[in-house]
Amino acid sequence: NAGVTQTPKFQVLKTGQSMTLQCAQDMNHEYMSWYRQDPGMGLRLIHYSVGAGITDQGEVPNGYNVSRSTTEDFPLRLLSAAPSQTSVYFCASSPSGLVMDEQYFGPGTRLTVT
Amino acid sequence: GIQVEQSPPDLILQEGANSTLRCNFSDSVNNLQWFHQNPWGQLINLFYIPSGTKQNGRLSATTVATERYSLLYISSSQTTDSGVYFCAVRRLGGNQFYFGTGTSLTVIP
Numbered sequence: 001n002a003g004v005t006q007t008p009k010f011q012v013l014k015t016g017q018s019m020t021l022q023c024a025q026d027m028n029h030e031y032m033s034w035y036r037q038d039p040g041m042g043l044r045l046i047h048y049s050v051g052a053g054i055t056d057q058g059e060v061p062n063g064y065n066v067s068r069s070t071t072e073d074f075p076l077r078l079l080s081a082a083p084s085q086t087s088v089y090f091c092a093s094s095p096s097g098l099v100m101d102e103q104y105f106g107p108g109t110r111l112t113v114t
Numbered sequence: 115g116i117q118v119e120q121s122p123p124d125l126i127l128q129e130g131a132n133s134t135l136r137c138n139f140s141d142s143v144n145n146l147q148w149f150h151q152n153p154w155g156q157l158i159n160l161f162y163i164p165s166g167t168k169q170n171g172r173l174s175a176t177t178v179a180t181e182r183y184s185l186l187y188i189s190s191s192q193t194t195d196s197g198v199y200f201c202a203v204r205r206l207g208g209n210q211f212y213f214g215t216g217t218s219l220t221v222i223p
Contacts, residue, residue, distance in 0.1 A: 033211070042118075042200055042213030050209065058210055059115065088155065102147060103202070103211065105157040 004106035013081040021076040023091030032074040036087040081113045120214035135186040137201035145204035
């Protein structure tokens, strides 16, 4: 199993550009989520999904969109990038959307918006 | 949301020393995990421990859910233990995880 994979590893955007961060898992996990990590801070939840076709907002959803058309994939879209979105983005998955247990994290995407 | 506080924020240890990291949370939880973020940024699962005690080699963890805290013990620390340790909790009845701001550990030879 590859576990949770994220692409790209690094990205530089100009203000106003759009892009999609990719996340995939091959563990047949129902629950997937996106976090951002800013310097000196813990991770904050952006969006999450308890199963295909179901998404919901986390703590800091503004400026981000998600969709979950398959169990395996959970892309995060930045519609119009802003410097405040410079951060490291982590995707995570866990087995069940109903009774969550361990979350497993991808390697992260380091995004810089200039 | 739920408040998650970790202490101490920073810790410097001599190799071989022991340490205790603490995680306090403000509400009832049914899910708690400890993670180690290594110097390359990778998040590594240490323990899934909503209650009770677990041990894995030199590391052990205890969660007292009724008193809303968890402890992570590191014994005989090694330089490879350096990094940031996070706890994350899910409130009872909730769907979201909340992270603490972490304890930054530096182990010097």
